[in-house]
Every structure is written in structure tokens, then in C-alpha cells.
Amino acid sequence: ATADTWRYAHEEAASEVQGVFAQKFKEEIEANSEHTLQLFPFGTLGESADIMEQAQSGILQFVNQSPGFTGALIPEAQVFFVPYLLPQDEATLQEFFTNSKAIKEMFPALYAEQGLELLTMYPEGEVCMTTQEPVKSPADLAGVKFRVMTNPLLVESYSAFGATPTPLPWGEVYGALQTGIIQGQENPRFYLDSTKMYEVTDVITCIGHNNFTTAAMANKDFYDGLSDADKTVIANATDAAFEYILGYQSELGKTSFDNILAAKPEMEINILSEAEREPFKATAGPVEAAYIEMTGDTGEAILTQMKADLKAAEVATQ
Amino acid sequence: MTNEQENDMLAASQPLVEPDADILTDDTSALPGVLGVLDIGIAKLEAFMLAAGVLLMALNTVANVIGRVFFESLYFSEELNRILIILITFAGISYAARHGRHIRMSAIYDTLPPKPRKMMTILISLVTAIFMLGLAWYSLQFLLTTMGRGRVLPALQIPVWVTLCWVPMGFVLTGLQYVLTAIKNIIEPDIYLSTNVLEGYDNDEREI
Amino acid sequence: MAWIVFGVMIVLLLLGFPMMIPLMAGTLTGFLLIFGDLSQIETAVQQIVAGIRPASLIAVPMFIFAADIMTRGQSAGRLIDMVMSFVGHLKGGLAVATAAACTMFGAVSGSTQATVVAIGSPLRPRMLKAGYKDSFILALIVNSSDIAFLIPPSIGMIIYGVVSNTSIAELFIAGIGPGLLILVCFSIFSVIYAIRNDVPTEPRANWAQRLKAVQRALWPMGFPAIIIGGIYGGVFSPTEAAAACVLYALILEVVIFRELDLRGVFDTAKSTGLITAVVFILVGAGAAFSWIISFAQIPQAVLGAVGIDDMGSIGVLFVISVAFFIGCMFVDPIVVILVLVPVFAPVVDAIGLDPVHVGIIITLQVAIGSATPPFGCDIFTAIAVFKRPYIEVIRGTPPFIAILLSVSVALIFFPQIALFLRDLAFK
Numbered sequence A: 001a002t003a004d005t006w007r008y009a010h011e012e013a014a015s016e017v018q019g020v021f022a023q024k025f026k027e028e029i030e031a032n033s034e035h036t037l038q039l040f041p042f043g044t045l046g047e048s049a050d051i052m053e054q055a056q057s058g059i060l061q062f063v064n065q066s067p068g069f070t071g072a073l074i075p076e077a078q079v080f081f082v083p084y085l086l087p088q089d090e091a092t093l094q095e096f097f098t099n100s101k102a103i104k105e106m107f108p109a110l111y112a113e114q115g116l117e118l119l120t121m122y123p124e125g126e127v128c129m130t131t132q133e134p135v136k137s138p139a140d141l142a143g144v145k146f147r148v149m150t151n152p153l154l155v156e157s158y159s160a161f162g163a164t165p166t167p168l169p170w171g172e173v174y175g176a177l178q179t180g181i182i183q184g185q186e187n188p189r190f191y192l193d194s195t196k197m198y199e200v201t202d203v204i205t206c207i208g209h210n211n212f213t214t215a216a217m218a219n220k221d222f223y224d225g226l227s228d229a230d231k232t233v234i235a236n237a238t239d240a241a242f243e244y245i246l247g248y249q250s251e252l253g254k255t256s257f258d259n260i261l262a263a264k265p266e267m268e269i270n271i272l273s274e275a276e277r278e279p280f281k282a283t284a285g286p287v288e289a290a291y292i293e294m295t296g297d298t299g300e301a302i303l304t305q306m307k308a309d310l311k312a313a314e315v316a317t318q
Numbered sequence B: 001m002t003n004e005q006e007n008d009m010l011a012a013s014q015p016l017v018e019p020d021a022d023i024l025t026d027d028t029s030a031l032p033g034v035l036g037v038l039d040i041g042i043a044k045l046e047a048f049m050l051a052a053g054v055l056l057m058a059l060n061t062v063a064n065v066i067g068r069v070f071f072e073s074l075y076f077s078e079e080l081n082r083i084l085i086i087l088i089t090f091a092g093i094s095y096a097a098r099h100g101r102h103i104r105m106s107a108i109y110d111t112l113p114p115k116p117r118k119m120m121t122i123l124i125s126l127v128t129a130i131f132m133l134g135l136a137w138y139s140l141q142f143l144l145t146t147m148g149r150g151r152v153l154p155a156l157q158i159p160v161w162v163t164l165c166w167v168p169m170g171f172v173l174t175g176l177q178y179v180l181t182a183i184k185n186i187i188e189p190d191i192y193l194s195t196n197v198l199e200g201y202d203n204d205e206r207e208i
Numbered sequence C: 001m002a003w004i005v006f007g008v009m010i011v012l013l014l015l016g017f018p019m020m021i022p023l024m025a026g027t028l029t030g031f032l033l034i035f036g037d038l039s040q041i042e043t044a045v046q047q048i049v050a051g052i053r054p055a056s057l058i059a060v061p062m063f064i065f066a067a068d069i070m071t072r073g074q075s076a077g078r079l080i081d082m083v084m085s086f087v088g089h090l091k092g093g094l095a096v097a098t099a100a101a102c103t104m105f106g107a108v109s110g111s112t113q114a115t116v117v118a119i120g121s122p123l124r125p126r127m128l129k130a131g132y133k134d135s136f137i138l139a140l141i142v143n144s145s146d147i148a149f150l151i152p153p154s155i156g157m158i159i160y161g162v163v164s165n166t167s168i169a170e171l172f173i174a175g176i177g178p179g180l181l182i183l184v185c186f187s188i189f190s191v192i193y194a195i196r197n198d199v200p201t202e203p204r205a206n207w208a209q210r211l212k213a214v215q216r217a218l219w220p221m222g223f224p225a226i227i228i229g230g231i232y233g234g235v236f237s238p239t240e241a242a243a244a245c246v247l248y249a250l251i252l253e254v255v256i257f258r259e260l261d262l263r264g265v266f267d268t269a270k271s272t273g274l275i276t277a278v279v280f281i282l283v284g285a286g287a288a289f290s291w292i293i294s295f296a297q298i299p300q301a302v303l304g305a306v307g308i309d310d311m312g313s314i315g316v317l318f319v320i321s322v323a324f325f326i327g328c329m330f331v332d333p334i335v336v337i338l339v340l341v342p343v344f345a346p347v348v349d350a351i352g353l354d355p356v357h358v359g360i361i362i363t364l365q366v367a368i369g370s371a372t373p374p375f376g377c378d379i380f381t382a383i384a385v386f387k388r389p390y391i392e393v394i395r396g397t398p399p400f401i402a403i404l405l406s407v408s409v410a411l412i413f414f415p416q417i418a419l420f421l422r423d424l425a426f427k
């Protein structure tokens, strides 16, 4: 077999979850083949949309992009923004990502239409909000200017939660929280730590509405042209990285909050109880309807399948 | 306060710079007949896109602030600005070529005697034109590729390729300006930085 | 490969090609060397467009527009008259005021290019009139504007903080000391310059004159009020402050002072668009060039050959400084941070260097880099706005670069310059 250099770009810094996944993937590839994998973290080859296009055109062999961004290309991928769809229980979540038919069979076809071979989807951690004042119910979000990614479903969700969704480029979020242009934002737990959001907000609130999901993929022409041996190497490396990241992100969710409290002991962290979450959960209906309206029959089919997969995962882990 | 000082102060609060002379003159064309009319038409279109782009960007940004403070943010504001900046840049590069305003380092070039300098100007114009026309071709390919993929802007939900339309156009028009500059330098005795700008920065306020 | 790419670039640059051509030719050469053909050149187009897309860049045309309106009208003149009534009689007073204005404006706007325009366009004609040489004025404006990187808010520090997992709040505080130190050094140099070149002073204004100047400047003083009050009051972001200034400038000059008519507004907008395009096509071409350098992993290769693992902490800090300095000479600062910080992270970690200290050193190099030839956004902006040849804009630069480099060396040996305020606030 020839020794090739493959290139893999992702959306986060090398030390963050996607970077750790990529590093593990690289180690496995390089240990089990003659090939070399070069990693390109966040920003070194452009923004998320840029590296996606580069993977589609084959200049990159691998790319990691979160469905939230892929939604601009594959609308159905926005299903991961439907609140309270993914389970909050870690074991069920892991079972779901391991065996979901929607992820293993339905999404790969959609990605293939865009010239991409979907390798895997994996969770990066529970999404929590950081705000200046405690949030115990939707009423507490009234009048709060809340920064969300420019994604229609996220805007819909936070409107439904009672906040005023406020789009803002990510580079301006830290400063805007500091000066008070906005009073809140949401991100996965580890990201609240690594991007120092706790320095400019006082309260973290987890309402269990989402677990940030991301996806690793390959250029399809490249993948289809590989020998069976190489495909096996990639499949094994994907499995190994997937297994590793499931435990890693779960553990990281805890250590991130420990880190934050160590750096800022007065930070208030509220994990809302089931009862406190109910009024937030009650707002999910219209968002789901908006998703179906945006994505039509394929979207609805995926949503239905995901719900079935989640039921199965729940049963399997009980 | 003496009269003189009073006068000084009044003089000082007059506008500090004269209006941008070479830009404010009506655009002229180096081309004869119908082509010349077309060229002037394009120049006016470029100028309109530049001014309208900048004014719209200011309006859009201010409207977003007012919206956010008093009502709600304009969800599309950032994307609209991104579209405008592409429009301004690519309408502007051909307009800048027309007026000989592209930045270059002319230290060595300036020391050359007139004849080789003229040769250099022709060479530079032609090579630049080739680059611009080449980029026009590849940006058209890029536009078509983007069209095929169907990615949309997340907030506006309009296709991304729409925002790229003026990119190949801007490169084509810039390339043509440099072709014309080369031709102008070949047929005229003087050295031209662009079709209607003679070489040499104005020498006012120049003291090194 | 690096040598061929940079060689092509330098040659075309020296021959006097429009600056976008050396950058594009360097990029093209890179693509040819890596892929053997032009099949992937669409990615270069993608990056040219991507380079001009960041939301923060919107501040540049907006501040150019506002500054242009103010300068063509009366606002800028009245503001400067007021400053002059207080410092006009001091040797070098106007130069020091210019440096301070650049620092303050850069601090709040966060954009070095916007600072070059907003402070430079009104003050340069006034300094010329006062008898300063253009080469000094241009270098003073370009270099003082770069202090903006060091004083919060600073996008460079935010990105460093995220990539290196360092407290952004601590970085912000630590940047203030070196930022002010540079301002002081520039001020001292300006006074020495004014004395040695015997720049004439104006007669000392009395308090009645000063009061009158202040009164005349009341309306225009709305600008600093809008910018500072608006940003720190949480009404808008620095980018939006720029657009708010445009609105205020239009109200002042069109409605109140009646200095501009609608035709004038249109022409000003057109001129703003032209300057923006001339600078942004270079930003875009620079992004494409950065992309191919990053894709080819040239920084990693070069640094691997240097062998930094066996150096002491001072040695490593020097290598970091030199690497960022050289990187920023050719490539956009933000990309340099994104690419190089992870490369150095392991050795910084192993030696146990303070990441805040390292961050400030890097931010300073980035600031120097954007004012250093051959490629520097602020140089391009100054050329486009002031319509001066490249060589004139950089001719007066050496003493300023010397000061900046001295501060970098001092910062390596005396971390307290940066860490003093941080420790006061956080430890």
C-alpha cells in the first residue's frame, strides 16, 4: 500500500472535544496504516462553511462539522436543534448515538448527496446557558437579550423560552456580555470553560434542552476510491475515536464545571430539577413544527425515526 | 483675542481636505463611440454600487442597533452586511483600477528612466490583466460549484451563490481596465497609470 | 517550497506590480507546487471572499465614512482646534496629542485600520500645517494605531485566549501596561523629534480662547461621547459604534453645520467604498495566501527545523517573538495566532511560562507586524486613505519599529511590565 498524507479539519481548538476526537482518529490511522493524517484546527483553514466546502471539493479528505452549521447545506441536520429531543441521561444518550437508525442509515444518504461520506455523529456535551441573573423559569428570561447562533430553529427555541434572541458574531460575544449588549448565551459545558464565558457572566443554568452534536465525515469520492483495507482502517479508527469521545465528553462535562468553580468560586451553577424543566419543555411543540415545515417529508421521517431510536435506547438502558 | 487669531481659528475650521479631485470628476472613457458610452455606463454603475453599498451598510447597522435597543434585533443584519462588503469590494476594485488607485510599491520602478518605465507599465498592466481575467474564470467556476451545492445563508435563507455574483464580474471589469491601460500606454506617448490617470502622485503637501 | 513562494512574491512586489498581484501570484505558486495544477484554485477564490467576510471588518468602512464626513465638514476641525488650544504652544504637543488620540480611539474601537482613518484623516493635514514632515506623521499614525491591539477590547487577545485556554480578562488587564509604555515612548520620541527639527509652536491660548474653542467643539464632542458611552454603556458593539458615528456625522454636517449636501454625501460614500475596496482586496488576497501557507504546514516545518525544545525560557520567548514578527510581516495577524499558538503550546507548557505573559508578547508582535513592511493592513489603509506612495508611508517607520522592538525585548526580560496590573487585580 502507498503511504498518503490525508488532511482533516475541524471547528474547534486542538484541546477541545473535536480536537481530541481528531487526535484519537489520527493516532489510530497512523498506528494501523502507512498513512499520515494532518490536523487543521479551528480557523487555520477558514470558517466552518469554508472547511466544509474544501472537504466537498476534495482538497481536504476529512472534515468535522456540526449539524447546526450543516443545516445550511442539509436542512434535515437541524433536527439536533429540536429542544428536549435528545435524552438527558448519559447512558441512554450513548446508546442512542451507538445504534440510532436515523444516524446510521438515514443521514448517510443525505450527506452522500452533498459528496460526503458520513463517518459518525457524536455528542460534545450538554448545552447550558450563562446569564447575569438566575434562571429558574421562562419568566426569568423575559427581556433577556440572549445570543444564539444564526439558526432559525435556535431563534425559535429561545423565543419560545421567553428570551429575546439576539444574533451576534461569535467574536463579539465576550465583549458584548462584558458591556451588557446581551445578557446571555448558550454553549456546551466544556465551551463555557474554554472560551471563558464565565468571566463575563454570573450564572450557569442547565435546563437539559440539548446535547451539542457534531459529525465527522470524509470526501465521498476519496472514500469510495480507497482500498477495502483502508476503508477498514478508517472504520476502526472512527469506532475507536467514537468510543473514546463518549466517555471523554461525559467526564469533561463534570471537570469543566469544576474548573469554572476553581477559577471563579462565586459562579452560581443551577442544574434545574425535572419539575423546573417542565415549563421549558412545554414550549418545544412549535419548534418541532417549525422544523417539519422547513424540511418537509424527509425531515419528518428523520424526526419520527429518531424518536423511535430514542425509545429503543431508553428500553435498552433500563 | 486678536483679529488675526480670530481669523486663524475660522480658517482652521474650514474643511481640512479638498474633495477627492480625481474621483469627483465625472467619469470619462478612453474608448471611442459606443464602447465609450458603455464604459462610462459601467463606471457610473460601479460608482453607484460603491456609494449605495456604503450607505446601506450604515443604515442596516444603525437599524439593527435601534431594533435591538427598542424592539428586536434584525436577524439578517450581519448577513446583509457580509453581502454588501463583497459587493463594495468587487465593484470597487474595477473602479479603483479605472482611477489608478491600486496600492503598489513603486520605489524601484520610479527610479527607472521613462522608456523602460513605460515598458514596465505595459508589462505590469498586461500581467495584471491576465491574473484578473484568470481569477474571473475561476471565480465563475466557484460560483457554479456553490450553486450546485445549494448552501443557503442561515438567517436570510437565500442561496450563498447569489452573494458571489459580482465577484467574477468585478475581476472581469478590472482585467479589462488593465488591458485598456496597456493599450493606452502603447498608443500614447505619455505614461498612464490607468486609462484616465497620468503617472505621478500630485506633489502638493509632499515634504519628506 | 516556502522559498519559491516568498521569492515570487518579493520579486513582483519590487517590480512595482499592484500589491494584490504578488499576493495572488504567491498563492498561485503555492497551489501549483502542492497540487501540480490549478484544479483546486477555486479554494483560493473561496478564501479571497472569506477574507473580507468577518463581521468585525465592517467597522473599517464605517469609520472611514464617518471620518471622511467629519473631515470634509467642520466637526474634525473644531475638535482639533480645541485640542490645539490646550497643547498647541508645547513643543511636540500636537504629535503627542495625535499619539494619545490614536491610543484612545484604538482602545475603544478595537480596530487598528479604523484608527488610522478616524484619527489620521483629520490630524494629518493639521500636523502638516504645523510643520511636521509627512514621513514622521504617517509613521506616527500607523504605529500609534497599533497600540489598539494591546489595549482592551482586543480581538487578537480574545482569539489567543480561546486557542491557548488563557483567561481573556487577565490578558485584557495585562495589555494595558505595555500599551501605555509604548504610548509614553512614542510621546517622548515625538517631543525629541519636534525639538530637533524645530517644529514651530503656536502662541499659547488664554483661557477665554480655550473656552471659546471648547464651545465650538461641543457638537463634535458628541463623537467621543457616542463611542465611549455607547460601547461601555452596553448600547452597541465597536462595529456598531462606527455606524452610529456615521449617522451622527451626517446629522452634524448635513443638518446642523450644512457643510455637505446630498451630492457630497453620495461622493463621500463613493470615496469610502473605493478606499475600502482597495484595502479589502488585499485583505482577501492575503487570506488566500495565508490559507496555502497554513495548508502546506510551512510554519510547523520551519519551527521544527529551529529546534526550540532545548532552549531556556528566554530563548523560547525570543523564538516566539521572532516567529510572530516574521509571520505578521506577510500574513494576517489573526491567522498567525491561530496557526502558531498551537505549535508553541507544548513547549510553553513544558517550560512553565505564564500564558498571560506569552499572550502579551504575541499580541505586541502582532501589533508590530501589522505596521511592518512589506504586508501590513495599516500600511495599506494609510496608502489608500492618504493617497501617498507606499515608500513614503513607510519611510518614517524605523524609529518607531525600534521603539516597539525595544519594548518587546524589555517585556521578555521584565514580565512585570505586563503582569503587574494583572497581579494587582487577580492575585
Ligand code: NA
Pocket (backbone or CB within 6 Å): C106, C107, C108, C109, C110, C111, C147, C148, C149, C150, C151, C152, C153, C154
Ligand atoms: Na483595543
Ligand code: NA
Pocket (backbone or CB within 6 Å): C328, C329, C330, C368, C369, C370, C371, C372, C373, C374, C375, C376, C377
Ligand atoms: Na506586516
